[in-house]
Amino acid sequence: xxxxxxxxxxxxxxxxxxxxxxxxxxxxxxxxxxxxxxxxxxxxxxxxxxxxxxxxxxxxxxxxxxxxxxxxxxxxxxxxxxxxxxxxxxxxxxxxxxxxxxxxxxxxxxxxxxxxxxxxxxxxxxxxxxxxxxxxxxxxxxxxxxxxxxxxxxxxxxxxxxxxxxxxxxxxxxxxxxxxxxxxxxxxxxxxxxxxxxxxxxxxxxxxxxxxxxxxxxxxxxxxxxxxxxxxxxxxxxxxxxxxxxxxxxxxxxxxxxxxxxxxxxxxxxxxxxxxxxxxxxxxxxxxxxxxxxxxxxxxxxxxxxxxxxxxxxxxxxxxxxxxxxxxxxxxxxxxxxxxxxxxxxxxxxxxxxxxxxxxxxxxxxxxxxxxxxxxxxxxxxxxxxxxxxxxxxxxxxxxxxxxxxxxxxxxxxxxx
Numbered sequence: 240x241x242x243x244x245x246x247x248x249x250x251x252x253x254x255x256x257x258x259x260x261x262x263x264x265x266x267x268x269x270x271x272x273x274x275x276x277x278x279x280x281x282x283x284x285x286x287x288x289x290x291x292x293x294x295x296x297x298x299x300x301x302x303x304x305x306x307x308x309x310x311x312x313x314x315x316x317x318x319x320x321x322x323x324x325x326x327x328x329x330x331x332x333x334x335x336x337x338x339x340x341x342x343x344x345x346x347x348x349x350x351x352x353x354x355x356x357x358x359x360x361x362x363x364x365x366x367x368x369x370x371x372x373x374x375x376x377x378x379x380x381x382x383x384x385x386x387x388x389x390x391x392x393x394x395x396x397x398x399x400x401x402x403x404x405x406x407x408x409x410x411x412x413x414x415x416x417x418x419x420x421x422x423x424x425x426x427x428x429x430x431x432x433x434x435x436x437x438x439x440x441x442x443x444x445x446x447x448x449x450x451x452x453x454x455x456x457x458x459x460x461x462x463x464x465x466x467x468x469x470x471x472x473x474x475x476x477x478x479x480x481x482x483x484x485x486x487x488x489x490x491x492x493x494x495x496x497x498x499x500x501x502x503x504x505x506x507x508x509x510x511x512x513x514x515x516x517x518x519x520x521x522x523x524x525x526x527x528x529x530x531x532x533x534x535x536x537x538x539x540x541x542x543x544x545x546x547x548x549x550x551x552x553x554x555x556x557x558x559x560x561x562x563x564x565x566x567x568x569x570x571x572x573x574x575x576x577x578x579x580x581x582x583x584x585x586x587x588x589x590x591x592x593x594x595x596x597x598x599x600x601x602x603x604x605x606x607x608x609x610x611x612x613x614x615x616x617x618x619x620x621x622x623x624x625x626x627x628x629x630x631x632x633x634x635x636x637x638x639x640x641x642x643x644x645x646x647x648x649x650x651x652x653x654x655x656x
Contacts, residue, residue, distance in 0.1 A: 303377045346383065445487050510529060536558075551575065611634040
């Protein structure tokens with residue numbers, strides 16, 4: 240299903256608003272990657288005076304739909320059934336102006352983690368079929384940004400030409416386990432209208448070894464150089480932004496190990512969302528739907544009072560909180576995140592904020608489920624972007640029972656960590 244976001248308008252004057260943000264194989268003879276096809280135009284949301292597109296017009300039309308677990312909705316992408324369910328639910332809470340934005344319906348996914356299996360002569364790159372560890376190979380995925388599809392095609396060529404062995408889960412053998420592909424659509428050398436179509440792909444190769452000194456390191460470097468030589472900055476297509484390696488030998492289902500290395504290309508990855516430049520390392524969490532996320536941030540900003548004190552929980556690299564700091568001239572922003580890997584990207588983003596910004600900004604590595612009340616103290620706005628499992632019960636209880644006034648009187652604000 241194309242990624243969407245749902246939003247509930249909140250009253251700007253509310254002293255303690257809670258804002259929840261969620262965005263919901265072929266063999267190739269040529270070594271030159273094909274130019275990605277033009278992005279398909281999208282259906283827009285129905286509105287007064289606009290005739291809704293037909294179900295067929297806004298269908299996924301993807302040959303992999305039956306075998307791939309990535310998409311669960313095939314028709315009426317402009318208005319899936321769950322929207323009506325959500326509208327009815329919020330009406331029971333007295334919210335009548337619930338809104339839905341479908342944004343881009345095809346080619347929207349700018350970040351993808353894909354398994355690499357099969358053989359060096361017939362590599363498979365895609366997602367597990369539902370309930371199995373069988374790979375559905377998904378060339379020309381309709382959800383992927385076209386540049387990701389082109390980079391997958393180039394990677395398959397490299398695997399075959401260099402005899403790279405895909406990972407074998409049963410035996411624990413092989414070299415390339417997974418690949419993460421992330422597209423940056425922010426290139427100031429291009430007109431704004433051309434930036435999305437001409438995005439560059441950051442490729443992170445998950446290598447089945449402990450570190451870069453393993454016996455297979457020569458193959459890893461050869462693959463990185465292959466991708467850069469055939470799709471890097473000096474090529475006609477200029478497809479590849481950079482190549483990174485992640486080293487993982489665990490037999491569990493965790494994709495990434497703890498060790499990262501930059502191999503070739505640009506070391507820094509930037510995107511522009513919510514009015515600010517954002518730095519994202521390959522280890523950072525990033526929203527897959529760049530366009531929808533930007534639209535969500537622009538809408539969210541309208542419900543945060545100028546000069547507010549904000550705490551951003553499950554903040555990742557702090558994109559939401561820092562966007563609010565810059566665009567709403569907040570006096571204080573605290574970003575709380577359990578993953579320490581996000582701190583470096585947070586710091587780089589802060590460095591690009593306007594020098595004139597008068598805001599106390601801090602990043603804290605912490606589990607928000609532990610003493611959650613202490614993070615809410617002194618905040619007028621709470622932003623929550625939880626993981627798929629949802630909020631921890633302890634945090635839910637704190638949000639339900641404490642008002643802004645009570646919070647301010649309970650505890651002093653924590654110092655920067």
